[in-house]
Amino acid sequence: MxxxxxxxxxxxxxxxxxxxxxxxxxxxxxxxxxxxxDEITLWMKPELHAAAHPSVPQTVALGHAQTLLEGxxxxxxxxxxxxxxxxxxxxxxxxxxxxxxxxGEAKPRGRRRFESAELDPVxxxxxxxPRATRGGDFFxxxxxxxxxxxxxxxxxxxxxxxxxMLVAILSGIVTHKRIxxxxxxxRPAKGQRSWLDAHNVTAVLALPYxxxxxxxxxxxxxxxxxxxxxxALYPSQDQFFTDLNNALPADAKPARRLAPLAPLAPxxxxxxxxxxxxxxxxxxxxxxxxxNATVLISRQAGRAIGYDQPTMLFNGxxxxxxxxxxxxxxxxxxxxxLYGLHIARFSNPLLRGLFFLSGLAGCAMVATGLMLWAVxxxxxxxxxxxxxxGHFGLRLVDxxxxxxxxxxxxxxxxxxxxxxxxxxxxxxxxxxxxxxFFIAWGVSALVALARPSRRMWQxxxxxxxxxxxxxxxxxxxxxxxxxxxxxxxxxxxxAGFDLVTLALGIALLFxxxxxxxxxxxxxxxxxxxxxxAA
Amino acid sequence: MADAIRTSGWAYRGGVLARAVAAIGGGYAVSAxxxxxxxxxxxxxxxxxxxxxxxxxxxVYPCAVMWCFAARSAARAWVGLIVAAAVPACALALxxxxx
Numbered sequence: 001m002x003x004x005x006x007x008x009x010x011x012x013x014x015x016x017x018x019x020x021x022x023x024x025x026x027x028x029x030x031x032x033x034x035x036x037x038d039e040i041t042l043w044m045k046p047e048l049h050a051a052a053h054p055s056v057p058q059t060v061a062l063g064h065a066q067t068l069l070e071g072x073x074x075x076x077x078x079x080x081x082x083x084x085x086x087x088x089x090x091x092x093x094x095x096x097x098x099x100x101x102x103x104g105e106a107k108p109r110g111r112r113r114f115e116s117a118e119l120d121p122v123x124x125x126x127x128x129x130p131r132a133t134r135g136g137d138f139f140x141x142x143x144x145x146x147x148x149x150x151x152x153x154x155x156x157x158x159x160x161x162x163x164x165m166l167v168a169i170l171s172g173i174v175t176h177k178r179i180x181x182x183x184x185x186x187r188p189a190k191g192q193r194s195w196l197d198a199h200n201v202t203a204v205l206a207l208p209y210x211x212x213x214x215x216x217x218x219x220x221x222x223x224x225x226x227x228x229x230x231x232a233l234y235p236s237q238d239q240f241f242t243d244l245n246n247a248l249p250a251d252a253k254p255a256r257r258l259a260p261l262a263p264l265a266p267x268x269x270x271x272x273x274x275x276x277x278x279x280x281x282x283x284x285x286x287x288x289x290x291x292n293a294t295v296l297i298s299r300q301a302g303r304a305i306g307y308d309q310p311t312m313l314f315n316g317x318x319x320x321x322x323x324x325x326x327x328x329x330x331x332x333x334x335x336x337x338l339y340g341l342h343i344a345r346f347s348n349p350l351l352r353g354l355f356f357l358s359g360l361a362g363c364a365m366v367a368t369g370l371m372l373w374a375v376x377x378x379x380x381x382x383x384x385x386x387x388x389x390g391h392f393g394l395r396l397v398d399x400x401x402x403x404x405x406x407x408x409x410x411x412x413x414x415x416x417x418x419x420x421x422x423x424x425x426x427x428x429x430x431x432x433x434x435x436x437f438f439i440a441w442g443v444s445a446l447v448a449l450a451r452p453s454r455r456m457w458q459x460x461x462x463x464x465x466x467x468x469x470x471x472x473x474x475x476x477x478x479x480x481x482x483x484x485x486x487x488x489x490x491x492x493x494x495a496g497f498d499l500v501t502l503a504l505g506i507a508l509l510f511x512x513x514x515x516x517x518x519x520x521x522x523x524x525x526x527x528x529x530x531x532x533a534a
Numbered sequence: 535m536a537d538a539i540r541t542s543g544w545a546y547r548g549g550v551l552a553r554a555v556a557a558i559g560g561g562y563a564v565s566a567x568x569x570x571x572x573x574x575x576x577x578x579x580x581x582x583x584x585x586x587x588x589x590x591x592x593x594v595y596p597c598a599v600m601w602c603f604a605a606r607s608a609a610r611a612w613v614g615l616i617v618a619a620a621v622p623a624c625a626l627a628l629x630x631x632x633x
Contacts, residue, residue: 005604012603166596174600215592222588229569229587233580243581329578331585338589 469505
């Protein structure tokens, strides 16, 4: 019976993994990149590389933002000011333009266009408008909203894939009798065994991470996937989210009487002092210039693991404190920590780097798992294949494997190249960059499905590798801060991007080269396909 | 792994399908009932109870899926799920009756 249990779990592991593997690879790759969302965005706006960013008191930066907004967005219904941080050196002021009669409402959530400006926090001068790009936000959204489809459908698809993955991980642990012993086992150049060992090592090495990231990923959207607990107690989800986020009730309305906005800087100072001097992350002004104006100030991420940051609400006219967020309850705090763990905004650069490496291990785990299925299947049909008979399922999996595992990195590189090579002022630029991602990926997938061969692996991996490895050069030649100046100036986000893409490019080229030496793999023992190895 | 289980024939395929439906649909139903039951019965502020129920449901679901494929037969998988669903369903009905 015990053996039977492990075998059925092995079966479950194999099939639940295979069915969603390709989508998971994309989700893992995009999510891993999204850890460095801000850095990617900065790299993709070379116009901002030159600005020097010595630190300045937050009150000064906020004063500059307020001046700009009062001049330019006096009629806006809401202002958002994102304070500078180590990762985003500029202060960003954005506003929701006053709603016109014909616009708004009908547009889907999150699509209402904000207008924004980026300021030098020291001088208050507006930074030359950088090229329009989605930057790292593209990967962040791709990670759960995919693209060219309704976010609702995409989130369900990603959620289903994540649940499959959770089941695959749990059943994988059960399947694995000798989890520690196998961790120290690597038998290179032995075909199926090597793929199995590689799958084990990448999976077990970062196992706590994989479990955590999959579960917390589901947690981030759990009220959509599993609304029944909320529905049992709340008449509407909006009401629940107001409770959950400790938020301003949605029915707050402007008084439609003019009243000057109080200076924001003293409110910021008061909030920061209440949080033991922690920096402020975001300042939201509701109904600026109205008698009912309120100012919501939230702490900067990075002080605690939790996603929810404490907030303070001020009267916008008198500047008096109206309320502070109450400490959350146990369950709410648990959810906040799980959510925070997933998006890792709390982490310092070193920890963030480890998260990134674990994410890469996740990509490798999914990739080696997919490879393992194909290699095993090929052995099952070895005789038929030797006679030259095709096998549809195997061919399909091979093609999809190449299209996903070699195609996604290639598409990412194409996205970065498009960022620098498309004219800086072209209309609809962000969409054009994204289109190049999908053109590169689509072409890779098509040629891979047409000719799923070892040569195709090599070709696409090498192409992706070259494009990645040359990104630092492209950066230097198209107006960015190149490695020499970036390192000298301590501009680590940009230098880090160049170094990491260079390393990824070399890794991809190395993989392509390895695949060019098939001799060792051909000699792989085809003898007993072990049950325990499944 | 395939050696021990017969991997051909309609009986086998039907069994896999029955288990998959039990796992995906039945498992979801069990966890949804769990979420609603914990949310209604937990003596805590509304928001806390709702979050606790939802989080618990996310743990129940994968366990239910694994049960469906670990059970000796598809029929046993279904019986197990029905028993697991009956407990929160009764608790929920009881709450509705009391309130």
